[in-house]
Structures are given as C-alpha cells and as structure tokens.
Amino acid sequence: MKTDKQEQQKHPQNVRAMFGRIAPNYDRMNRIMTLAQDLRWRREVIRRAALPERGRLLDLGAGTGDLAMEALRQVPTAQVLAADFTLPMMTVGRKNKPATIRWCAADALNLPFASQSLDAVVSGFLLRNVVDVERSLSEQYRVLKMGGRLVCLDTTQPCQTFFRQR
Ligand SMILES: C[S@@+](CC[C@H](N)C(=O)[O-])C[C@H]1O[C@@H](n2cnc3c(N)ncnc32)[C@H](O)[C@@H]1O
Secondary structure, eight states: OOOHHHHHHTSHHHHHHHHHHHGGGHHHHHHHHTTTHHHHHHHHHHHHHTOOTTOEEEEETOTTTHHHHHHHHHOTTOEEEEEESOHHHHHHHHHHSOTTOEEEEOBTTBOOSOTTOEEEEEEESOGGGOSOHHHHHHHHHHHEEEEEEEEEEOOOOOSSSTTSOO
C-alpha cells in the first residue's frame, strides 16, 4: 500500500521540480548509482524493442535521452523521438546527445502522438514516477502500430536481502 508521502512525491509538479534540480548531474548520478549497469540494461531494452530499419521509436520519459541515443546507435536509420515533461532534462540531452534525436514536451499520461504511429515505445525508470501507471501503459499501447513493441526498464526493491532499506 502506498503512503501519502509516496503519493505526494509522484505529484507531477514535484516530479518535475525534482528532475529539474538534478538535470545537470543526472547522467553522472545514474552511472554511479547503478555502477554503470544501466548501460547494459539500456542495450538490452533497445535490443528487445526490435526496431526495424527506418522504424519510429519513442523514448518516453526520456530525460536526457540515453535510451534514444542507444536506439540510434543500434539502428542509425531509425527516427527517434524523445519525450519528457521536464524541460531542463531535455535541455541537457539536446546539448550532449545526437542531433538527430527529435525532442518533444509530452505528458506520459496523455501522449500527443497519433494512434498506431510508432514501431516501438521504450521507457527507462519512468513508471515509478507516474501517478497512474495503467493510464500511461494504455497511452503507450495506443500509439503503437500493430506488432510494435513496448519495453519498460525499471527496478524494484528486493524483498529480502541486505540491499533492502529498513
Ligand atoms: C528517472 S528519470 C529517467 C530518465 C531516462 N528515461 C533514463 O532512462 O535515464 C524519469 C524521467 O521521467 C520523466 N517523467 C516523469 N513523469 C512523467 C510524465 N508524466 N510525463 C513525461 N515525463 C515524465 C521525468 O521528467 C524524468 O525525466
């Protein structure tokens, strides 16, 4: 069961403010916190997205666009969109990531894309931040073409091991 504090943390205004603050250091923090494992996870996400040549992929909740960049690395002919609702995260991404990524302001609960228009939708560490996971997944499903792939990368808290916070 979620506590009031957890619900409050997911309020869009709070999520945006938090990522706005950490945007300049986000990529570095990610590498440190995952011991650089995220690079391997991102390769696997894009591999599972099975993007065809010249396919259209959406990196949703893209932040600074690491999944978008990996998509272009694996399929250089792809049309890659990176969407997020925190402008400073995308500003950092636009400065550091390939210029062919198309950046777009969007809310993961209400996507500004036509139905059945994308070959793949991927997200990294997005779903833990949205207030309505089902709504976001249903939007992602709506914009996928028939046979398209939806791949979500996230981590959960281990049930019992010394990694679990007390
Ligand atoms: C933990 S970061 C992940 C960034 C990137 N996907 C990655 O793999 O490193 C979560 C991102 O999701 C975005 N986000 C959270 N809720 C969102 C929503 N409802 N719509 C769009 N973006 C959202 C945040 O602004 C933030 O950039």
